[in-house]
Amino acid sequence: MANSLLVRLQALPWAAKEGFAMLLDTVTGAPERKQAALAYVKAHATAGNPASVLAALDDFGRNRRFLMNIGDEKGPLLEKYIHQAGTHPRMLELGGYVGYSAILFSQMMGRSGQLVSIELNPQAVNVAQQMVEFAGLSGQVDILQGDSHELIPQLSGHFDLVFLDHWKNLYTRDLQLIESNQLLKPGSTIIADNCGPLFNPDVYLNYVRNHSLYTSTYISAHLEYQTIEDGVEVSTWQGS
Ligand code: CA
Numbered sequence: 659m660a661n662s663l664l665v666r667l668q669a670l671p672w673a674a675k676e677g678f679a680m681l682l683d684t685v686t687g688a689p690e691r692k693q694a695a696l697a698y699v700k701a702h703a704t705a706g707n708p709a710s711v712l713a714a715l716d717d718f719g720r721n722r723r724f725l726m727n728i729g730d731e732k733g734p735l736l737e738k739y740i741h742q743a744g745t746h747p748r749m750l751e752l753g754g755y756v757g758y759s760a761i762l763f764s765q766m767m768g769r770s771g772q773l774v775s776i777e778l779n780p781q782a783v784n785v786a787q788q789m790v791e792f793a794g795l796s797g798q799v800d801i802l803q804g805d806s807h808e809l810i811p812q813l814s815g816h817f818d819l820v821f822l823d824h825w826k827n828l829y830t831r832d833l834q835l836i837e838s839n840q841l842l843k844p845g846s847t848i849i850a851d852n853c854g855p856l857f858n859p860d861v862y863l864n865y866v867r868n869h870s871l872y873t874s875t876y877i878s879a880h881l882e883y884q885t886i887e888d889g890v891e892v893s894t895w896q897g898s
Pocket residue numbers: 726727728823851852
C-alpha cells in the first residue's frame with residue numbers, strides 16, 4: 659500500500675503535464691490526439707511495414723503526445739508468451755485504442771496468427787482500422803466496435819491468447835465472461851496490461867493469483883514512455 663502511494667506521488671508531475679496538454683488542445687482546437695497520431699504515422703512510417711508504424715507511434719507517444727500503448731518496453735517483454743502459443747495462434751484483445759497492440763501482437767504471431775480486437779470508442783476503431791490497414795495487416799486483424807460485455811458472448815472457438823487493456827475495473831468481470839463462454843483452452847495465456855500500483859490492480863491480481871486454475875506471474879516494467887512503475891500480469895489457464 660505504501661508503494662502504491664509512492665508510485666502515485668511519482669506520477670503526479672506526469673498527470674499534471676498531461677492534464678495541461680489536454681486543456682491546451684481543447685483551447686487551441688488542436689487535432690484530436692488519435693487522429694494526430696494517425697497523420698504522424700502516415701507521414702513518418704512506411705506503408706506495409708508494421709515495425710515502422712510501431713516506431714512512429716512510439717516516437718509520437720514519447721516526444722509529442724502521450725499515447726496509452728503497451729509501448730516499446732513492455733511490448734517486447736511479451737514476445738516469448740506470444741511465440742509459445744503455437745503455429746496458428748488466435749488472440750482476443752479488449753481495448754484496441756489506436757491499433758498499436760494489434761499491430762505489435764500480429765507481427766509477433768506472424769502471418770498465420772489471427773487477432774480479434776474489441777474497442778468501445780468509435781473514433782478509436784476508425785483510427786485503428788486505418789492504422790492496421792496502413793501496416794498491411796488488415797487480413798489478420800478483425801476490429802469489433804462495441805461493449806465487451808455484449809460482444810464476448812457472441813464470440814466462438816478458443817483463443818490461445820487474451821490481452822486485457824480496456825477499463826481496468828472490467829478486467830475481472832470480462833475474464834470471467836470469457837471463461838463462462840468457454841473461449842479458453844488448456845494453456846491459454848491471459849496478458850493483462852497496467853497491473854502496476856498506479857492502477858489499483860488488487861481485485862484482478864487477487865482473482866488470477868488465488869484461482870486454482872491459473873498460474874500467474876508479474877512482469878515488472880514502466881508505464882509506456884515514462885519512468886513510473888508499471889507491470890503486466892501473465893496468467894495461464896489450466897482448466898478445460
Ligand atoms: Ca495499457
